Amino acid sequence: MPRGKSKxxxxxxxxxxxxxxxxxxxxxxxxxxIRAQLSGEKAAEKVSSAGDIKAPKxxxxxxxxxxxxxxxxxxxxxxxxKALAQAG
Numbered sequence: 745m746p747r748g749k750s751k752x753x754x755x756x757x758x759x760x761x762x763x764x765x766x767x768x769x770x771x772x773x774x775x776x777x778i779r780a781q782l783s784g785e786k787a788a789e790k791v792s793s794a795g796d797i798k799a800p801k802x803x804x805x806x807x808x809x810x811x812x813x814x815x816x817x818x819x820x821x822x823x824x825x826k827a828l829a830q831a832g
Contacts, residue, residue, distance in 0.1 A: 805813075
């Protein structure tokens with residue numbers, strides 16, 4: 745162990761600690777956003793200052809819009825199956 749005075753200033757270490765804690769909070773928030781994206785949710789889980797999580801607002805589709813989307817998806821799958829049948 746070295747003898748004598750420490751060359752590190754305690755106030756400098758305290759400032760470094762504050763800086764690293766801020767960086768850690770930013771990294772934790774990014775991790776939360778990425779996990780939300782991986783689970784298929786929007787990154788809309790915002791944390792308020794009290795720490796509670798607010799539920800994301802859901803968009804509502806009309807029945808006609810859902811039918812259009814379903815028809816388009818069925819058409820894509822039919823084309824996909826047809827291409828597979830021709831290739832195999």
